Amino acid sequence: MDPPRVAAHSDTWNMGDDLNHGTWGYLAAREGLVDPARSIQVGMRSPNPDRHGFTIIEANLLDAPMAATAGRIREVAGDGPAYLTFDIDFVDPAYAPGTGTPVCGGPTAHQARTLLHALAGMNIVGADLVEVAPPYDPAGVTALAAATLAYDLLCLLALARGAR
Numbered sequence: 001m002d003p004p005r006v007a008a009h010s011d012t013w014n015m016g017d018d019l020n021h022g023t024w025g026y027l028a029a030r031e032g033l034v035d036p037a038r039s040i041q042v043g044m045r046s047p048n049p050d051r052h053g054f055t056i057i058e059a060n061l062l063d064a065p066m067a068a069t070a071g072r073i074r075e076v077a078g079d080g081p082a083y084l085t086f087d088i089d090f091v092d093p094a095y096a097p098g099t100g101t102p103v104c105g106g107p108t109a110h111q112a113r114t115l116l117h118a119l120a121g122m123n124i125v126g127a128d129l130v131e132v133a134p135p136y137d138p139a140g141v142t143a144l145a146a147a148t149l150a151y152d153l154l155c156l157l158a159l160a161r162g163a164r
Contacts, residue, residue: 004040004077004085004122006043006085007090007131008043008044008046008059009046009101010025010044010054011026012052014050021130025039029054030052038080039054039076040054040072040076040077042069042115043058043107044057045105059106059107069115070119079123081125082124083127083128084126084153084156088129088145089101091108092104092106092107093106095109095141096109096141097137098132098133098134098136098143099131099142109149113149113152116152116153116156119156121160123164124156126157127157128153129153132146
C-alpha cells in the first residue's frame with residue numbers, strides 16, 4: 001500500500017534512525033513499508049534534495065487545474081490499494097494557520113477540496129489528516145478546514161469501498 005501525500009514538506013529527511021514527523025517517509029521507504037515508485041508527494045514548498053525515489057509535485061506546479069494534479073497522482077499510485085495522507089500544512093496558512101510548520105504559497109481550502117474530489121474512483125483503503133495544531137489558531141479556521149477535508153476523505157473511502 002503506497003501513499004499519495006499532500007503536504008508542504010516531504011518528510012523524507014535522512015536523520016539516521018531518528019523517527020519524527022520529518023523523517024517518517026524516508027524511514028518507511030528504507031524499511032520497505034512503502035514503494036517510493038508508487039508514492040507521490042504533492043504541494044511541497046520546503047526544499048529537500050533527498051527525494052529517495054518519491055515523485056514530487058512542487059506547490060508552484062499546482063497552478064494547473066487540480067484535475068491534472070489528480071491525474072498525475074493516479075498515474076503514479078496506479079490501480080492498487082492506496083493510503084492517502086493529508087497534512088493540513090498543504091493548505092496555505094492564510095486558510096489553515098493552525099499547524100506547527102506553516103509555509104506560505106499553498107493552495108486554498110477550496111483548491112484542496114477540489115483535488116480530493118478529483119481523486120474519486122481511486123482504490124483508497126485508508127487515509128489520515130494530520131498536523132492540526134489548534135493552539136496556533138485561536139479563530140478555529142484550521143479545525144474547520146481540517147474537519148471539512150476529513151469529511152471529504154471519508155467520502156473517498158466510502159466510494160472506494162463501494163467499488164470493491
